Amino acid sequence: MRLAIVADIHGNYQALQAVLADIALMGADRIFSLGDNIGYGPQPEEVVQALRDHHVFSVMGNHELGLVSRSYCNRLNATARESLALTRSLLSPVSLDWLETLPAFHLCCDARFVHGCPPHSVTVYLHAPTENRLRRLFASYPERFCFAGHTHDLGFYKQDDTAITSSEWQVEQRRLDPGTRYLFLPGSVGQPRDALNRYAKYMLWDQEAATLEVRALAYDVQKTIRLLGERGFPVTNAKRLSW
Numbered sequence: 001m002r003l004a005i006v007a008d009i010h011g012n013y014q015a016l017q018a019v020l021a022d023i024a025l026m027g028a029d030r031i032f033s034l035g036d037n038i039g040y041g042p043q044p045e046e047v048v049q050a051l052r053d054h055h056v057f058s059v060m061g062n063h064e065l066g067l068v069s070r071s072y073c074n075r076l077n078a079t080a081r082e083s084l085a086l087t088r089s090l091l092s093p094v095s096l097d098w099l100e101t102l103p104a105f106h107l108c109c110d111a112r113f114v115h116g117c118p119p120h121s122v123t124v125y126l127h128a129p130t131e132n133r134l135r136r137l138f139a140s141y142p143e144r145f146c147f148a149g150h151t152h153d154l155g156f157y158k159q160d161d162t163a164i165t166s167s168e169w170q171v172e173q174r175r176l177d178p179g180t181r182y183l184f185l186p187g188s189v190g191q192p193r194d195a196l197n198r199y200a201k202y203m204l205w206d207q208e209a210a211t212l213e214v215r216a217l218a219y220d221v222q223k224t225i226r227l228l229g230e231r232g233f234p235v236t237n238a239k240r241l242s243w
Helices: 013-026 046-052 062-068 070-075 076-092 093-100 130-138 222-231 235-239
Strands: 002-006 030-033 105-108 109-116 145-148 154-159 164-167 172-173 180-184 200-207 212-219
Touching: 002 013, 002 172, 002 180, 013 046, 013 200, 013 222, 030 105, 046 076, 046 093, 062 070, 062 093, 070 076, 070 093, 076 235, 130 164, 130 180, 154 235, 172 200, 180 200, 180 212
Parallel strands: 002 030, 109 145, 145 180
Antiparallel strands: 002 200, 105 109, 154 164, 154 180, 172 212, 200 212
16 A cells, blocks of 8 residues: 655645655555644645545644634744734635534554644654654554654654664655564645745655655645735745745
């Protein structure tokens, strides 16, 4: 089975279109989203409709949580709060209901899918964790694989019989070592912060071949930037896409 893992689309429908077209070309059997499907981007309704049309299984991100929890939304920075207010106004009741009922995590194929940090945090970041913290994290869930978003970064951590190691990930395919446990950060579809390029990124996991590949797709960035301006989103949101 081939699984596509997307994360942090953030209402960037142009980026999502490119990714979904590539996923179809690569013949993925299922698609999982690690949340933050909305927030920051100008086309949240189009994103949600596309995810539902493609039967994407998604967990909740902290921006979806911001739609559900007023107290959590109030803790976000001003740009995120303003973006979520605009996002809510652009979403249909059906899409809002879909987003607000997403689970905190999902289990499938000996893998755990979560937005923030395993085992089930929607809000905690995995920025440069220490080895001790990684040991505690790996001990907190039984699955061999875990995929987490939220950082918008690319990388992975692995645990074998002797050590826990970490590495950045380029746009490439890697073979997975038998008997090794992995924690993957698949980057971002709609707002990458991996310092490689601004392309939309996702991971393709071929279970039979025991490989995992980072895919990076060009898309119409300028259209997303134009729509951000037309729909009144904070200028910062566009600047993040234009580096």
